[in-house]
Amino acid sequence: MNKRELQRQQTRATILTAADHIYAAHGFIRPSTQMIAKEAGVAHGTVFLHFQSQEKLILAVIEHLGMALTAQIHEASEPGHSLSDILRTHLDAIEASEALYTHLILDLPQLPEEAQQTVIGIQSVIAHHMDQVIGQLKKEKKIKDLSFSFLFTTWIGLIHYYLMNRRLFAPHGSVLAFYKDQLIANFIKLLEVDCK
Amino acid sequence: MNKRELQRQQTRATILTAADHIYAAHGFIRPSTQMIAKEAGVAHGTVFLHFQSQEKLILAVIEHLGMALTAQIHEASEPGHSLSDILRTHLDAIEASEALYTHLILDLPQLPEEAQQTVIGIQSVIAHHMDQVIGQLKKEKKIKDLSFSFLFTTWIGLIHYYLMNRRLFAPHGSVLAFYKDQLIANFIKLLEVDCK
DNA sequence: ATAGTCAGTGAGTGAGGAGTCATTATATGA
């Protein structure tokens, strides 16, 4: 490994991290490549030396987020987990990149096709794990007989709603850190068949 | 009423309608004032003759949407409505401006403070009606004992999720037209206390 | 030691967008 090559890869990583921070703070659309160069402490041109275009840079950041999330979810998933465990794993993973994930969801329609594929990939992973447990609980008649896709979209919709309104729900700090337990408990209560 | 004044108001209305169409199709952020002028069939400068700035124009369009939605919800609301009636009224109102409403939700963080107030206003109206009926059903022990705010955010989250992914759920046409009945039925089933 | 290579630089370019203003065309009021 060259000293030169090492330096090169280090600079690339610096830019990627800077972009990560900037996009997490301001979303993917507003920030300019100038701003990212400044944050990374490199010349404007250097950004384009490492990433062909702004679009490619954005996609690299999103790809990186996707990998981090799916890895974390897989890692924390063990057979025999309860529904509560699965939901908590999901929220823990998102919480670790809460700001960036939220902007990904919000800016998605304005981002290139590849970004949408990444989001679909992330959701497939969590959907798979949820489906396993929910299928079992349905057989045991412990939760309501509603289609999995409806239950899944209800859960994702709820989480995304909290994330999108994070400034409203938790002006300082993480919404999920604040509401995680409550969200999981309430959602499970909603699914349960309860005869008093 | 002057002929001149009439013409003036007509031009203003033309621009507002054009902006409505353009924003519904492309969101509030991307389209240029040039594009709206072209759609309205007026000169670029004319837009600024009627609206001080792009921001004021956007706010006027959003204000107009807010009025339309709240008016429609109030109009269709009668005392003695069932939960299903309330939810349907809500979805009917949104469906009438589905594309514009969806972009309002998506672009909200990038829009001025006033826009957020408008959205809060709309949601207050529907929340008020829902709260009436749900409070009653809770007393009758017909639905689960969960906080109203949780049930409300679950409902809004679900609807917004479908709207935000409308291209996925219903590539051509309205998501709500397609899924309205199913969404209402499933959501009510979720709330119900069902003892078999 | 030295020629060659290449990561990094930053002023420069062209595209596009918001908002302005001198000018034009038309309606109004005396």
Next chain:
DNA sequence: TCATATAATGACTCCTCACTCACTGACTAT
């Protein structure tokens, strides 16, 4: 009828931004 007022115009200005390229200087291979 004619002077005045004003709705409308669109070329123009100023600005920001993504991306380029001639150049620099540190590193490498001989």
